Amino acid sequence: MKTTFYLLYSIICLFASCSSSDDSSDNIIDDPVDSTYFPPLTGDTWETTSPTDLQWDNQKLTELNTFLEQNETRAFIVLVDGKIVVEKYWNNDLLGQPFDVSSTWYWASAGKSLTGTLVGIAQEEGFLNIDDKSSDYLGNGWTSMLQVKEDLITIKNHLTFTTGIDYNVTNQECYDPSCFNYLTDAGNEWYYHNATYLIVHDIIENATGMTNNQYTNTAIANKIGMTGFWTNTAQSSNVYFSDARSAARFGLLTLAEGNWDGTTILGDSAYFNAMTNTSQNINEAYGYLWWLNGKSTLRFPGSTATIPSSLTPSGPSDMISALGKNGQFIDVVPSMNMVVIRMGNEPSGSLVPVTFHDEMWEKLTEVMEN
Template identity: 45%
Template sequence: MKYLLLCCALLGLLTTARAQTAPLYFPPTSNTATWASVTPQSQGWCQPQLDSLLAYLGRQHTKSFVVLKDGRLVVEQYYGSFTRDSLWYWASAGKSLTSTLVGIARQDGLLSLSDSASRFLGRGWTAAPPAKERLITVRHLLTMTAGLDDTPPAPCDNESTNAACLLYRTDAGARWAYHTGPYRKLQPLLAAASGLTMNQYTNQKLGNIIGMGGAWAGDVYYSRTRDAARFGLLMLARGSWNGTPVLRDTAYFRQMTHPSQALNRSYGYLWWLNGQPSYMLPQTQLVLPGPLVPSAPADMFAALGKNDQKIYVVPSLGLVVVRMGNSAGQSHLALSSFDMELWRRLMATIQCRPLAATLSAAAGVAVYPVPAPDRLTVRLPASIPAARLRLLDVLGRPVREGFAAGPETSLDLHALPAGAFSLQIFDPQGRLLTTRRVLH
């Protein structure tokens, strides 16, 4: 009997491994050709949880949602008047596309990551002292460590690219800050290095090869949802498309999708990384403990854009997940609580895990006092032995993190300004149990 059970267990492990490492399928490059699909049921996914996920996405102002499994369509859902041929903006998810193009330029010998950005942009592209400006390299632009002020005074803002708005704050490499203005300088930098426009370079080096038919309009990339899925599939295939190398530089690909500096471990070369010991977010200098999206697989890396534009890649599961639409809640530059909830529901679908159990357990959570003057106490029911706590300000930025391992724990609110906050409570597996409003 023990031998039989052992054989069954090994067979299950082999089946799982085979499912997760199946050969990748690549759709035809023509957008009118058929893209092969598989049913959720054939993958062992549970339809009730999938129905709940799709209904949730519809309530969260989603325009489109696509999931690929090993390259094949397993979910493709459009909402309202949005269709397969509708165009939508990538917002900062386009940063990850730009990073890939920089890697292609490096493999072609057009630039080095250690090159000063001034080699391509000329002198005076910032308002920094000349000696400090020369310190800023291509790598610093890829890693958000240019050292320029990410909160310049009006009329400048985080996205401004005018030299007068790119102010020196600290030496390049010394500070991580999510700063779109310096990133956008990679586009004229690529144009100068290649002698092509951004659209010409994107199409010649990547888009035409994989059938991605989008276009840059100014600094923002627009495409159909399937185009974004094609890009995600290219990343799942580590830079190759159906045997054709696109990003051949394997060292660059690894650097791009792994921690690029020690300041924000969850940031590669313009890609967000899950499964790291800590992370930083836009508009704050807090270093927060734990992975970026605890409810998602640890090896996930993602292109994330404002208003919840998402391209997730999960090599261990052979998944590419794309979400386009309006903001699912409060407007955020990249990550939001929506990432956590989307993945909680998607993993429940994939693993056939009931959602109701965690929701009912959350009913016994108590948070007090309200308002909380100095400390906020969280009491867990016996059904929740431990939980992760995250306190968000009105902009959705994490301001406190904690771990509750007992019936009661508290968060120190001393240094926080008076106002309204949201307390998110997650179980040890990263599933969001409940969100409570807190006044301080």
């Protein structure tokens, strides 16, 4: 199966810039462990657990760290029960300085999952409803489609990549009306069309009356001690940047189902469960801007082909992942009460990071199977 898996990966094109289905019982995150540790909102204190205490294989961990360092990794963090088990930094930051705990790096498309969580909070706070028409927040004419077709598109379609907007465009980042044309009715096709996601940031800003940064800080970051910011780059707009520990804080928030040390951040359990389960009947491995492991089939970014494989065969079946270009990973594993963070450059020269993701998990599993 894994040979077929890698062969199929090799022919899939790039991982862009970077409503539960009948399958809704899968991947529902169980109640978080009561003993989960949450670091203070300020300062550098973060409790640790040693790999030896967990009976991990230290030789295999050394091999994993060598693999990560040699493959252009900048940061690697593993949390178990909220405590740091592994925290390593290598290579240089974007300014050419040695990468460390305070260094900033981009999330690329892993930021989509942060946006998915923000939408859930905005809905809970009454700013929007994901079943509303997108035009309720963007105005009529945000596409070049007939109004009757534009009105079929809801916020949920953006969260699930099922807008029906034509993805056969030269610029997958363009979300001007001239770049949004009709392909099929909303809900009838799944395609990882980045521009249909990017416009969600406009929806959030128009719904809340706040900028992306203001709402992210108000709704999440200030409440969990996360520091980061949205900005535009030469390649894409609305890219999130933070240090690795901030990414770990977001992963820990997700592991705890939207709760931070007794404080509710996202209290809508129905939305959370929908976000972290199959969201439509075309791509089993996709929720609301989150990737889902353990499914029997999936579609990759840049493809309309459905293949018989899980997303990360070497990883835990209940894992949900925020995945971004060049190997930005935020992995949440409820069954192990674990969060795994990886930041860095693309390791192999390929534009698809999911093969590397599987290789990383194969080695990490060997560490834990001592």
